[in-house]
Amino acid sequence: MNLTHLPAAARAGRIGIVHLGLGAFHRAHQAVYLERYRRRSGDTAWGVSSANLRASVGLVDALREAGHRYHVAEYADSEHVTVREIGVIEETLFSGRDEHGRWGRDREALLSRLADPAVRIVTLTVTEKGYFLSPASGRLLVDEPLIAADIATPEAPCTAPGLLVEALARRRAAGLAPFTVLSCDNMPDNGKRTRAAVTELAERRDAALAAWIEREVAFPCSMVDRIVPAMTAADFARLAELGVEDPNAVVGEAFSQWVVEDDFPQGRPAWEADGVEMVADVAPFETMKLRMLNGSHSLLAYLGALDGIETVFEAVSRDDLVALLRRYMLDEAAPTLAMPEGTDLTAYAGQLLERFANDSLRHRLQQIAMDGSQKLPQRWLHGAQARLAAGGEVPCTALGVAAWIRYTAGDDLAGRSHRVDDPLASRLAALHARHGDDVEALVAAFLAVQDVFPPALAAEPRFARAVAAAYTTLTRQGLAGALAARGRA
Numbered sequence: 166m167n168l169t170h171l172p173a174a175a176r177a178g179r180i181g182i183v184h185l186g187l188g189a190f191h192r193a194h195q196a197v198y199l200e201r202y203r204r205r206s207g208d209t210a211w212g213v214s215s216a217n218l219r220a221s222v223g224l225v226d227a228l229r230e231a232g233h234r235y236h237v238a239e240y241a242d243s244e245h246v247t248v249r250e251i252g253v254i255e256e257t258l259f260s261g262r263d264e265h266g267r268w269g270r271d272r273e274a275l276l277s278r279l280a281d282p283a284v285r286i287v288t289l290t291v292t293e294k295g296y297f298l299s300p301a302s303g304r305l306l307v308d309e310p311l312i313a314a315d316i317a318t319p320e321a322p323c324t325a326p327g328l329l330v331e332a333l334a335r336r337r338a339a340g341l342a343p344f345t346v347l348s349c350d351n352m353p354d355n356g357k358r359t360r361a362a363v364t365e366l367a368e369r370r371d372a373a374l375a376a377w378i379e380r381e382v383a384f385p386c387s388m389v390d391r392i393v394p395a396m397t398a399a400d401f402a403r404l405a406e407l408g409v410e411d412p413n414a415v416v417g418e419a420f421s422q423w424v425v426e427d428d429f430p431q432g433r434p435a436w437e438a439d440g441v442e443m444v445a446d447v448a449p450f451e452t453m454k455l456r457m458l459n460g461s462h463s464l465l466a467y468l469g470a471l472d473g474i475e476t477v478f479e480a481v482s483r484d485d486l487v488a489l490l491r492r493y494m495l496d497e498a499a500p501t502l503a504m505p506e507g508t509d510l511t512a513y514a515g516q517l518l519e520r521f522a523n524d525s526l527r528h529r530l531q532q533i534a535m536d537g538s539q540k541l542p543q544r545w546l547h548g549a550q551a552r553l554a555a556g557g558e559v560p561c562t563a564l565g566v567a568a569w570i571r572y573t574a575g576d577d578l579a580g581r582s583h584r585v586d587d588p589l590a591s592r593l594a595a596l597h598a599r600h601g602d603d604v605e606a607l608v609a610a611f612l613a614v615q616d617v618f619p620p621a622l623a624a625e626p627r628f629a630r631a632v633a634a635a636y637t638t639l640t641r642q643g644l645a646g647a648l649a650a651r652g653r654a
Contacts, residue, residue: 178208178209178210178211178212178253178255179209179210179211179212179255179283180212180213180214180255180256180278180281180283180284181210181211181212181283181284181285181286182199182211182214182284182285182286182287182288183213183214183216183275183278183279183284183286183287183288183344184214184287184288184289184290185216185218185287185288185289185290185291185325185328186217186218186289186290186292186295186325187215187216187217187224187225187228187257188217188224189393189395189415190290190391190393191215191288191290191349192215192235192237192251192254192413192415193237193391193393193416193417194349194391194393194417194421194423195213195288195290195349195423196213196251196253196254197237197249197251197421198421198423198436198439198440199211199213199253199434199436200251200253201436201439201440202434202435202438203253205438205439206434206435208434208435210283211253211286211434212254212255213253213254213256214255214256214257214258214275214284215228215256215258216258216259216260216271216275217258217259217260217261218260218261218291218295218324218325218328219261221261222259222261222263222270224257224413225257225258225259226257226259227412227413228257228413229257231411231413232252233252233254233255233256233257234250234251235251235413235414235415236248236249236250236251236404236411236413236414236415237249237414237415237417238403238404238407238409238414238415238416239416239417239418239419240416240417240418240419240523240525240526241418241419241525242523242524242525243525245419246407246525247419248404248407248409256278258274258275258278259271260272260275260328262323268323269321269323272321272322272328275328276322276328276331276335279328279329279332279344280332280335280336280341282341282342284344285344285345285429285431285432285433286344286345286347286429286431286433287329287344287345287346288347288348289325289346289347289348289349289350289359290350291350292350292536293350293351293352293536293539293540294536294539295324295325295350296325296326296350296352296358296362297309297311297312297324297362298358298361298362299616300539300540300541300542300543300616300617301615301616301618301619301620302615303358303361304361304365305326305361305362305366307365307369311323311324311327312324312326312327312366315327315330316366316369316370319331319334319370326362326366327366329346330363330367330370330374330378332344333363333367333374333377333378333382334367334371334374337374337377342381342430343378343381343382343431344382344431345382345383345384345428345429345430345431345433346359346360346363346382346383346384347384347385347387347425348384348386348387349387349389349423351389351454351540352543353448353451353452353455354386354448354451355386355387355451356384356385356386356426357386359384360378360379360382363378363382363384383428383429383430385425385426385427385428385447386425386426386447386448386451387423387424387426387447387451388422388423388424388425388447388450388451388454389422390420390421390422390423390454391417391418391420391421391422392417392420392477392520392523392526392528393415393416393417393418394416394417394526394527394528394529395529395532396414396415396416397527399527400414400416400527401414403416404416416526417526418520418523418525418526421440422440423440423441423442424441424442424444424450424451425441425442425443425444425447426443426444426446426447427443427444427445449502449503449504449505449508452502453502453504453508453510453513455543455544456498456501456502456543456545456548457494457499457502457510457513457514457517459540459543459544460493460498460544460545460548460562460565461490461493461494461521462477462533463533463534463537463540463541463544463545463565463569464489464490464493464561464564465477465480465481465486465490465521465530465533466530466531466533466534467534467537467565467568467569467571468480468489468564468565468568468644468647468648469486469530469644470530470531470572470577470583471568471571471572471577471578471639472577472578472643472644473577473579473581474530475529475530475531476526476528476529476530477521477526477528477533478521478522478523478524478527480521480530481518481522482522485645485648486648487518488648489561489564489648489651490514490517490518490521491514491518492561492651493561493562493565494510494514494517495510495511495514496557496561497548497549497552497557497559497560497561497562498548499511499514500552500557501548501551501552501555531583531584531586534572534586535586535587536586536587537569537572537573538589538614538616538617539587539588541566541569542617542618545565545566546617546618546619546622548562549562549628550619550621550622550625553622553625553627553628558627558631559628559631560631560635561651563628563631563632563634563635564635564639564647564651566611566632566635567608567632567633567636567639567647568635568639570607570608570611570632570636571636571639571640572585573585573587573590573594573597574594574597575594575597578639578640589616589617592614593611593614596610596611604633604636604637605633607636608629608632608633608636609629612628612629612632635647635650635651638650
């Protein structure tokens with residue numbers, strides 16, 4: 166074992182950034198970059214206040230008890246690991262619903278922090294569903310109960326968009342410049358989509374406020390990349406063997422990337438020297454990552470889960486699945502990308518396969534499979550629509566969609582049940598109950614779900630036929646038979 170322990174976290178500083186979405190990815194990605202920046206520069210003006218908007222208060226309080234210090238273990242492989250202590254998070258807050266159904270224990274403290282003139286950037290990792298936008302249309306889901314509550318009582322917000330609107334309203338009323346809003350979630354045009362959610366919600370409250378936000382608030386896009394699996398008992402045991410006894414620790418791969426559009430009117434850390442790539446337009450990098458990395462992950466998640474495979478490493482130990490990923494990335498995803506000159510997509514695909522084969526990560530397919538209805542448009546469907554429009558074929562994507570449809574039935578091909586963790590889970594289960602074994606009717610019903618499938622793609626006969634054929638092969642011949650059929654297609 167080649168273990169590298171980096172020095173203890175840098176000294177405490179002031180809070181200049183508020184982060185919404187205190188979770189493993191934030192702590193293993195953005196916080197690591199900011200810790201590197203603080204160590205290198207000595208600038209303590211960009212400490213972080215991280216808020217959890219989900220149901221659990223445990224992590225918030227556990228980090229408080231630990232003085233907001235925790236460890237990140239970065240695995241290049243099972244034999245090479247670097248352990249960092251992170252101390253850039255200065256405050257943790259809870260603004261979710263507690264076990265008694267009560268909202269916002271620290272909500273007012275969070276809103277006060279957001280209104281602090283020292284806070285110049287707000288970052289988010291709240292997952293795609295945390296923006297309450299239709300995956301297909303991009304419009305705010307105003308009938309969602311939490312958004313409806315934010316419209317009715319905007320001064321007591323429940324959602325990330327609601328918190329941003331209320332905080333910006335307070336800053337505007339106080340004559341303060343607005344903070345910059347930086348989404349770090351895996352969505353295409355994530356800054357533009359965040360702007361859409363915030364301004365549309367603000368319009369429901371005050372047209373003048375919405376106009377001020379549209380005019381004054383910067384919403385740069387970003388692309389983030391690091392594989393950070395959910396922690397397991399085995400991960401904590403491995404860390405204990407390395408001398409790290411930390412209930413708040415996280416593990417991830419050694420690779421990390423952060424590409425950010427450089428639009429920060431109120432200033433930002435000079436973090437270029439610490440690996441952050443500042444660019445004029447993040448869209449090509451964002452789309453490349455979503456379609457090639459995340460799209461491949463989703464293929465593994467649904468196909469693997471149906472065959473009882475538990476982790477990414479286990480999945481890419483199969484030659485037939487690796488062949489599927491390579492074909493998907495190079496024949497279906499890559500042709501839809503418009504990349505800067507010199508970008509080698511074949512090399513990128515090879516790098517991704519090497520990262521997936523990292524034997525130190527136990528990245529569970531069930532974790533990747535969550536929220537498929539929110540993820541598939543940007544990972545598969547928009548690319549498939551472009552590929553079909555250009556006269557190409559999408560057999561790998563069609564197989565993935567078929568696997569997702571079958572996965573949402575709630576059991577695998579051997580009848581073992583699993584939880585379908587998705588905002589549309591009950592609606593999708595009802596489609597299975599209604600159509601049963603009528604494959605064509607089932608596929609047609611799923612493609613008609615406009616919250617997921619773009620109407621133009623759903624209306625494409627070649628796509629519907631390909632999905633139905635893949636579904637039939639998958640359910641009759643199993644994963645191996647379906648992969649063999651794709652290889653012949």
